[in-house]
Amino acid sequence: xxNLPAVLVGPVGDRSSRFAWRGLMIDSARTRHTVPxxxxxxxxxxxxxxxxxxxxxxxxxxxxxxxxEYPRLTEAAAYLPRGNFDDYDSxxxxxxxxxxxxxxxxWTNGYYTDDEIADVVAHASAHGIVIVxxxxxxxxxxxxxxxxxxxxxxxxxxxxxxxxxEHMWWPARNDxxxxxxxxxxxxxxxxxRVAELFPGPYVHIGGDECAYQQWSSDPQMGxxxxxxxxSGVEALQAWFMDGxxxxxxxxxxSVAVWDEACEIWDAEDTLVVAWDExxxxxxxxxxxxxxxxxxxxxxxxxxVDPDSPQPQKGMxxxxxxxxxxxxxxxxxRDERCIGIQACVWSEFVLDGADLTSLLFPRLLAVAERxxxxxxxxxxxxxxxxxxxxxxxxxxHLDTPTVTPDEMVMANGT
Ligand code: ACM
Numbered sequence: 366x367x368n369l370p371a372v373l374v375g376p377v378g379d380r381s382s383r384f385a386w387r388g389l390m391i392d393s394a395r396t397r398h399t400v401p402x403x404x405x406x407x408x409x410x411x412x413x414x415x416x417x418x419x420x421x422x423x424x425x426x427x428x429x430x431x432x433x434e435y436p437r438l439t440e441a442a443a444y445l446p447r448g449n450f451d452d453y454d455s456x457x458x459x460x461x462x463x464x465x466x467x468x469x470x471x472w473t474n475g476y477y478t479d480d481e482i483a484d485v486v487a488h489a490s491a492h493g494i495v496i497v498x499x500x501x502x503x504x505x506x507x508x509x510x511x512x513x514x515x516x517x518x519x520x521x522x523x524x525x526x527x528x529x530x531e532h533m534w535w536p537a538r539n540d541x542x543x544x545x546x547x548x549x550x551x552x553x554x555x556x557x558r559v560a561e562l563f564p565g566p567y568v569h570i571g572g573d574e575c576a577y578q579q580w581s582s583d584p585q586m587g588x589x590x591x592x593x594x595x596s597g598v599e600a601l602q603a604w605f606m607d608g609x610x611x612x613x614x615x616x617x618x619s620v621a622v623w624d625e626a627c628e629i630w631d632a633e634d635t636l637v638v639a640w641d642e643x644x645x646x647x648x649x650x651x652x653x654x655x656x657x658x659x660x661x662x663x664x665x666x667x668x669v670d671p672d673s674p675q676p677q678k679g680m681x682x683x684x685x686x687x688x689x690x691x692x693x694x695x696x697x698r699d700e701r702c703i704g705i706q707a708c709v710w711s712e713f714v715l716d717g718a719d720l721t722s723l724l725f726p727r728l729l730a731v732a733e734r735x736x737x738x739x740x741x742x743x744x745x746x747x748x749x750x751x752x753x754x755x756x757x758x759x760x761h762l763d764t765p766t767v768t769p770d771e772m773v774m775a776n777g778t
Pocket of ligand 1: 573574623640
């Protein structure tokens with residue numbers, strides 16, 4: 366970044382890191398962060414030695430890039446109204462209500478045009494950061510299914526008995542693609558498109574939180590399983606992942622997945638991003654693939670910072686700088702662990718100011734863990750505080766202004 370003195374945390378002096386993947390995940394599906402915000406985050410992350418931006422671009426609440434064969438994705442799925450996340454618990458105080466109140470002024474949706482994606486990719490590349498786009502299959506597909514209902518649960522088929530909460534450990538419905546030809550073609554098209562838009566070697570294909578009960582409750586599912594030549598609903602998820610991966614491989618890409626997928630899909634050459642707390646750490650313990658350590662208990666920075674001077678909107682339990690500096694993280698010592706990644710989900714992140722407040726100072730503590738394996742907590746804490754003062758003094762923690770073009774996009778016009 367321009368004008369800044371030598372960095373005080375992370376890649377200081379001649380430090381090196383054993384971690385090839387130094388990642389930050391940003392969720393632009395729940396909030397379409399503006400391009401200036403994404404570019405600022407990239408520039409700051411690069412200063413602290415991060416080299417991967419895992420960019421979550423599709424989810425139940427929004428779709429963020431153009432796929433010419435499926436125009437309703439950008440005409441409609443990019444402009445769904447913001448939900449209230451009523452099912453979410455584990456929120457700090459009045460997070461949900463504050464987000465509802467603030468959204469009309471702050472929240473942006475829409476999609477990234479091809480030119481904007483090329484601009485972000487080039488900016489990232491100039492900063493030594495590879496973009497790893499994520500399109501999450503076969504779950505978390507509600508936005509696409511809302512505009513192309515033929516991709517999902519047969520219309521009119523009742524939902525499984527009982528409350529959704531009893532049925533799945535994730536509170537949202539987490540709509541799944543159905544194993545139809547339409548959904549198979551859709552997956553192939555979106556993967557071809559992602560491969561075209563993003564030059565980096567990796568595409569993340571999700572695979573988290575599939576509520577199999579949804580598939581099992583379809584009386585036709587036995588026929589579907591037979592047609593697809595698979596033994597059960599877990600194998601059906603693997604069928605979807607295979608479909609996505611084969612298109613990506615034809616296009617020269619490697620595949621990354623969330624840790625749930627490594628349990629049901631034994632593709633050897635995938636990279637696993639391990640997020641799911643104790644369950645996730647057990648899964649990678651049983652798996653053989655290389656993995657990225659992104660344990661939600663310390664690395665989900667959408668969980669609030671208890672020391673934040675500003676009131677934050679976010680999840681609990683809180684994660685402090687000291688938690689990050691002192692967590693044991695035994696999984697990071699395994700040689701299969703090739704990286705560490707912080708993640709910020711955006712259900713309650715409405716704008717750049719919200720994002721910056723969650724990232725700083727804690728991203729600096731993550732950088733210290735990545736670059737300084739023998740860190741001294743007192744020294745690291747001081748260096749982080751001084752570095753944050755530098756960032757503030759140079760105005761780098763101010764939110765970039767939204768350009769007029771982006772306001773047009775934000776308003777959906
Ligand atoms: C995740 O947090 N569902 C990857």
